[in-house]
Amino acid sequence: MTDNLNEIKFLWLGPPRILQNNQDIITRVTDKNLSLIAYLSAAAPDRLPRTSLAAIFWPEKSNEASSYRLRHALWEIRRAFSGGVLRSDGKSCWIELDNNVKVDLLEFKKGCRDIFQVINSRTIPEDCQKLNELVALYRGELLDGVIVREAPLFEEWLLAERERLQILYLDGLWHLACSQISSDQPGEAIQTLHRLIEADPLRERSYRALMGVHLRRGDKASALKVYDRCAATLAAELNVSPSPATQRLRRMAMQDSAAISPVELERAGQLLKEGQRQEAWDICAAVESVTADPVIISQSALLRAEIALSEGRQSESLGLVRAARQALGKLFGN
Numbered sequence: 001m002t003d004n005l006n007e008i009k010f011l012w013l014g015p016p017r018i019l020q021n022n023q024d025i026i027t028r029v030t031d032k033n034l035s036l037i038a039y040l041s042a043a044a045p046d047r048l049p050r051t052s053l054a055a056i057f058w059p060e061k062s063n064e065a066s067s068y069r070l071r072h073a074l075w076e077i078r079r080a081f082s083g084g085v086l087r088s089d090g091k092s093c094w095i096e097l098d099n100n101v102k103v104d105l106l107e108f109k110k111g112c113r114d115i116f117q118v119i120n121s122r123t124i125p126e127d128c129q130k131l132n133e134l135v136a137l138y139r140g141e142l143l144d145g146v147i148v149r150e151a152p153l154f155e156e157w158l159l160a161e162r163e164r165l166q167i168l169y170l171d172g173l174w175h176l177a178c179s180q181i182s183s184d185q186p187g188e189a190i191q192t193l194h195r196l197i198e199a200d201p202l203r204e205r206s207y208r209a210l211m212g213v214h215l216r217r218g219d220k221a222s223a224l225k226v227y228d229r230c231a232a233t234l235a236a237e238l239n240v241s242p243s244p245a246t247q248r249l250r251r252m253a254m255q256d257s258a259a260i261s262p263v264e265l266e267r268a269g270q271l272l273k274e275g276q277r278q279e280a281w282d283i284c285a286a287v288e289s290v291t292a293d294p295v296i297i298s299q300s301a302l303l304r305a306e307i308a309l310s311e312g313r314q315s316e317s318l319g320l321v322r323a324a325r326q327a328l329g330k331l332f333g334n
Contacts, residue, residue: 008085009102012038013165014139016146020081028080032057033073035148035158037086040095041103042161047092056153105165108137112168119175128183131176138169170200177209182323186213201233204246211249212289223253245282252290261291265299277307298327 011017016034018026029037036057040048054066061069074093077086087096095101111134119127142162148154173196180189193210196203207230214223227242227250234240241247252260268283284300284307291297305320 007100007102008081010037010041010104011139012041012103012105012142013108013137014141015144025080029077031146032148032151033077033080035143035146035151035154036073037077037095038105038143039154039157040086040093042105044095044103044106045097047094049092050088050090053093056157057148057151059153060150104137105142108134108165108168111137112172116171116175119179127179128176128185128188131172131179135169135172135176138165138172141166166199170196170203173199174206177206181209181213182326186217189213197229202237204230204234204243207242208246208249208286208289211253212286215253215290216292220253224250227253245286248283249286249289252286261287261293261296265296265303268300268303272303272307277310281307294327298324301327 006021007019008021009017009019011019016026016038017024018029018037026034036053039053039056050067050070051063054061054063054070057073058066058069074086074088078084085096085101087094095103097103111130115127115130115134119131142165143158148158173192177189177192177196180186180192190210190213193206193213196206197210200206207226211223211226214220214226227246230246231242234242242250252264264283264287268280268287271277271280271283281304284304287300288297301320301324305317305324308314308317308320
């Protein structure tokens, strides 16, 4: 790397930007070359064969012509940068990564992989901060607004990658909302769940979680408005009604949740004995959503821990046991 290149950031999530020493140099690069850089940086630090790159981005050309187009594109890209971030030899091309080169796509994927592996087995306030930083990296879909014609293999890769990244983003928002709820941050959780519903309005569990936050604050009117929005969206988009789990939460919202929660938990326990684990799980989740009673939350979490363990989800079961202990700890001021 040369001394002229102090720092370069490839921002591919959302409208693409390339920041070199905090100056955006995106206008120096054509959409085709931009896509080539993004494809290489997504694979970094792996080296990609020149023949494969030529075939992906210039498939309509002969081998000789596509190889020439690739060489010319690499020359144009090097002209756009003042450092040697793009490397190549006779057989391959790659993006050279070091402390001065950042790729938001790679940071986002690694962050998701690292925190999702442990998030189900713990609940700590630091998770909220880490997840906030993680979802902030996702400014929008990959290479938003970039159009590359006559490169079907690249288009297929782009569409598939956009879908994978959006799923990671939605999972990140979900984990963030759950961490905020567990950390007694209802206002923040409400904001996150609204973001999640806007991003994916067909995920019913987001509506249920939002209803639960409102109910735990004693705001039945807002909870029922969330249900109505869910029902209207599902009817308009899929011509279906909310699931039994969502309808159950609505019924609990219309009744005295403090009185009905122990009855529902008893029913969940009976269903578990009968082998109806999913329905028992849904009832427990609904109960935990509507009550702030630490004893009820602890009992419900232990039931779900038993269900998770019976299905081989040991780490999730352990996390639920810890959640049960945390709930009782609040009761005794620990």
